[in-house]
Amino acid sequence: MxxxxxxxxxxxxxxxxxxxxxxxxxxxxxxxxxxxxxxxxxxxxxxxxxxxxxxxxxxxxxxxxxxxxxxxxxxxxxxxxxxxxGPPGHAAAPSDDTVLLVGALRRLPAAQRQAVALHYLCDLSVAQIAAETGTSPGTVKSWLSRGRAGLAAVLDDVTPEAHDVG
Missing domain, CATH: 1.10.1740 (Rna Polymerase Sigma Factor; Chain: A)
Known part of the structure; x- marks a missing residue:
């Protein structure tokens, strides 16, 4: 010892x-x-x-x-x-869509934002997300559903011109 x-x-x-x-x-x-x-x-x-x-x-x-x-x-x-x-090349500015999406993601609760990011950005399945977060698949499905709805609501509010086709 x-x-x-x-x-x-x-x-x-x-x-x-x-x-x-x-x-x-x-x-x-x-x-x-x-x-x-x-x-x-x-x-x-x-x-x-x-x-x-x-x-x-x-x-x-x-x-x-x-x-x-x-x-x-x-x-x-x-x-x-x-x-x-040599120095790294010039990084392009983020697109308007990227800025809007990141802003919308920031408005989601942390659990929903994590589930959406893991599913859509890291290509993890519901089961993999459940294992990684220590929750049930049902909870992950709920987070994904609410996260998608939250993103849709925020993005609809931010981009009304998308509905003004005519």
């Missing part, structure tokens, strides 16, 4: 310094928090061995430094790939 109390004491005594160190290495507080957290996770996983070291804090500091270096390598690799590939 690992010495949780000993680890907790070590963590409380060193975490602030490690975060400042990680921040100095990365220049990004959120990234520093992530790598320091990862360093302490690794220390906890090996706590029996790490706790026996003469300089336990040095071991964690080394892990923080290596994780920060890995981050810089990853960023460098991503920049090289971006230079080779």
């Amino acid at each position: 690992r010495d949780a109390e000993g680890f907790d004491e070590f963590y409380r005594g060193t975490a602030g310094r490690m975060l400042r160190y990680g921040y100095a290495l990365t220049g990004d507080l959120a990234e520093a928090q992530d790598i320091v957290q990862e360093a302490y996770v690794r220390a906890w996983q090996r706590w029996r061995k790490v706790a026996a070291y003469d300089h336990t804090e040095s071991w964690v500091r080394l892990v923080v430094a290596r994780l920060a270096t890995d981050r810089w390598r990853r960023i460098h690799t991503q920049r090289l790939a971006l230079r080779r590939a």
Whole structure:
């Protein structure tokens, strides 16, 4: 069994310094928090061995430094790939139909919106949606029915010119 109390004491005594160190290495507080957290996770996983070291804090500091270096390598690799590939192309503006549909979906209750999206955008069957959402197929059918009716009502209100054919 690992010495949780000993680890907790070590963590409380060193975490602030490690975060400042990680921040100095990365220049990004959120990234520093992530790598320091990862360093302490690794220390906890090996706590029996790490706790026996003469300089336990040095071991964690080394892990923080290596994780920060890995981050810089990853960023460098991503920049090289971006230079080779060039910037992404211009994204076209969404069509009016897309804007209307997204607006209509946002007006549905969350369960209906999820069921409609899973069924029509992800091509899931009623049974698959029921399994994924932890509900009965009857509930899913109800959500789909109400969702379609809700979408129709919203879209009819938004696009009255569709009915003015004449």
